[in-house]
Amino acid sequence: MDELDAYSRTVSAVAAELIGRVAAVRMSRGTGSAVVIGPDELLTNAHVVGEGHSGHVDFVDGSEVPVRVAGSDPLSDLALLRARTVAGLPEPVRLGDADRLVVGQLVVAVGNPLGLAGSVTAGVVSALGRSLPTRSGQAGRVVEDVIQTDAALNPGNSGGALADSHARVVGINTAVAGAGLGLAVPVNATTLRIVDALRTHGRVRRAYLGVVGRPAPVPAAVAERCGRRTGLKLAEVIPGSPAARAGLRPGDLVLDVGRRPVHDAQGVQRQLFGDAINTPLPVTVLRNGAMVDVIAVPTEL
Structure with missing residues (x-):
């Protein structure tokens, strides 16, 4: 019981810190989740925004914020959203470093699967260094070093947070690979460089x-x-x-x-x-x- 209680306390603490900072995304042709990473910025998947230019994000407290797509990079499956209002977003999450993850480490997924806002699942890092084919239409292109987890992911989790036991976001959930297998784009120095390029130029030159x-x-x-x-x-x-x-x-x-x-x-x-x-x-x-x-x-x- 002691081990279970400690596990429960850890997951509950992560959930309490992140649920209010992960939004449900509604674009013209897609839905998913997004993570608040700045005063007016959210990070999500490129495949969630698709070809859309604007939409809305909804938070568990009932607030709704209009957003526009500041930049999208299909080759990393990341997109940056910017709030259209001066205020309205919660405090940003704390970002971790996926390069420090180890197989077997506890991770917690927070998102909006199947339209169920503020859903939390937990599991472990099942594997590191996986490759994920992109949805960019470019044959042979893959997102490298993807995180594999057994934390339950479902449609709508895409763009949500994968966090460590200290509530630091170490991945952006991106795909369901099969029964009991979820994949997340790592948050690391490369990801931050991509986000900076999206913020500055709206795209990533490679x-x-x-x-x-x-x-x-x-x-x-x-x-x-x-x-x-x-x-x-x-x-x-x-x-x-x-x-x-x-x-x-x-x-x-x-x-x-x-x-x-x-x-x-x-x-x-x-x-x-x-x-x-x-x-x-x-x-x-x-x-x-x-x-x-x-x-x-x-x-x-």
């Missing part, structure tokens, strides 16, 4: 390299020399892409991009925002036991 890969171990002898345990093993290099023109090949193990260590696909994506477009980008790979340096020049996606 550089394109043209590689597909997965994390793989670095051979022990090389790992000792370079202090690296994992890299990104290239499964595919898109023909005619900047990566192909630079000489990258399937089977290469990427160790550094832009002079920064790379351990997974997200490590590459962090280097591929607007400032990397048409700019020489050094890439270090391990090929047939030897270090190979190439210079790629990413184009705009």
